[in-house]
Amino acid sequence: MALPEKPKPALVVASSVFAYLAFAATFRGPRKRFWQRMTGTALGLGSISLLSSRHLRHQKVGPSDLALGAAIAGGLYAVFAVGDRAARVVMPHGDQDIGNIYQLRRLRPRAELALRLALVIAPAEELFWRGLLQETLSRRLGRGRAAAVSAALYGGAHLCTGNPTLVGAATVAGAGWSGLAAVGTPMPALIVSHALWDVWIFLVRPTQAVS
Numbered sequence: 001m002a003l004p005e006k007p008k009p010a011l012v013v014a015s016s017v018f019a020y021l022a023f024a025a026t027f028r029g030p031r032k033r034f035w036q037r038m039t040g041t042a043l044g045l046g047s048i049s050l051l052s053s054r055h056l057r058h059q060k061v062g063p064s065d066l067a068l069g070a071a072i073a074g075g076l077y078a079v080f081a082v083g084d085r086a087a088r089v090v091m092p093h094g095d096q097d098i099g100n101i102y103q104l105r106r107l108r109p110r111a112e113l114a115l116r117l118a119l120v121i122a123p124a125e126e127l128f129w130r131g132l133l134q135e136t137l138s139r140r141l142g143r144g145r146a147a148a149v150s151a152a153l154y155g156g157a158h159l160c161t162g163n164p165t166l167v168g169a170a171t172v173a174g175a176g177w178s179g180l181a182a183v184g185t186p187m188p189a190l191i192v193s194h195a196l197w198d199v200w201i202f203l204v205r206p207t208q209a210v211s
Contacts, residue, residue, distance in 0.1 A: 009136075009140075011052065012132070012133060012136045012137070015045075015048050015052075015128070015132065015133070016133065016153060018044070018045075018048070019041075019045055019128065019157055020156075020157050020160075022040075022041040022044060022045070023041065023157045023158065023160055024160040025037060025041075026038050026040075026041050027158075027160050027161045028160060031107070032107060034104060034107055035104075035107055035108050035112075035113065035116060038116070038121060039116050039120050039121065042120045042121040042123075042124035042125065043120060043124065045124045045125070045127070045128035046120070046123060046124030046127050046128065048128065048132065049124070049127035049128045049131050049132040050127065052132055053131065053132060053135075056127055056131045056132070056187065059186075059187045059188050059191075060188065061188040061191070061192060062188065064189075065186055065188035065189040065192055066192055068185070068186075068189040068192075068193075069188070069189045069190070069191070069192025069193040069195075069196060070192065070193070070196060071193075072176075072180065072185075072189065072190075072193035072197075073192075073193045073194075073196035073197040073200065076173065076176055076193070076197050077197060077200055077201055077205075079172070079176070080169065080172075080173075080201060080207060081207055098165055098207070100163060101163065101165075101166055102202075102206055105202065105203065105206075110203055113202070113203060114199050114203055117195065117198040117199050117202065117203075118195040118196075118198065118199055119195075121198065122191065122194040122195040122197075122198045123191045123194070123195065125154075125194060126177065126187065126190045126191045126194050127187070127191070129150055129153070129154045129174065129177075129178075130150065130177055130178060130181040130187070130190055131187055133150055133153065134146050134147060134149075134150035134178055134181055134182075135181075137149055137150060138182075143182040143183075144182060146178075146182070147175075147178040147179055147181065147182035148175075148178070150174065150178045150181075151171060151174040151175040151177075151178040151179075152171070152174075154170060154171070154174035154178070155167055155168075155170045155171025155174055157170070158170040158171075173197075177190055177193070177194065
């Protein structure tokens with residue numbers, strides 16, 4: 001049975017608590033099964049979002065969404081290419097933090113990771129953080145404040161990693177996508193941008209040399 005079209009605040013709070021607990025279990029559990037847990041977390045968040053909103057269930061990707069999503073992903077990658085260098089200088093363990101993130105590439109075949117990121121993880125994160133959470137907050141806080149809170153919550157969900165550079169990166173990326181959502185960027189374009197960016201920066205052109 002589908003949940004109400006306009007989720008109640010209690011649902012948003014409960015789902016946010018679930019997201020934080022799921023992220024903690026994902027990043028703190030046995031490393032060798034990280035991607036299985038990350039995929040499970042994404043499926044949970046995506047399912048909550050789709051069951052909660054008829055609007056999200058009826059989103060379709062069109063040619064304009066592909067083009068806009070690709071442009072957003074390219075711009076975000078450029079920001080992170082510069083930010084990567086800055087993190088190595090400003091953060092005491094920035095180089096090590098970034099390396100730890102990229103070590104996760106070794107746990108599963110690259111083709112499998114690309115499918116997990118593009119088809120499950122990236123879409124689910126956009127549906128939940130920008131689609132369900134931010135849109136619901138917008139009804140109470142307005143679009144600007146909701147975007148700021150959503151980005152902060154998205155970054156905060158990564159505190160469990162104990163990786164300051166990853167927390168900063170998630171907050172910056174979240175702020176970008178939340179800001180775009182606030183000015184009316186379609187959800188399909190956000191999903192495309194997140195999927196392309198994930199695969200490109202993690203598997204195709206990492207900002208750090210990876211063996």
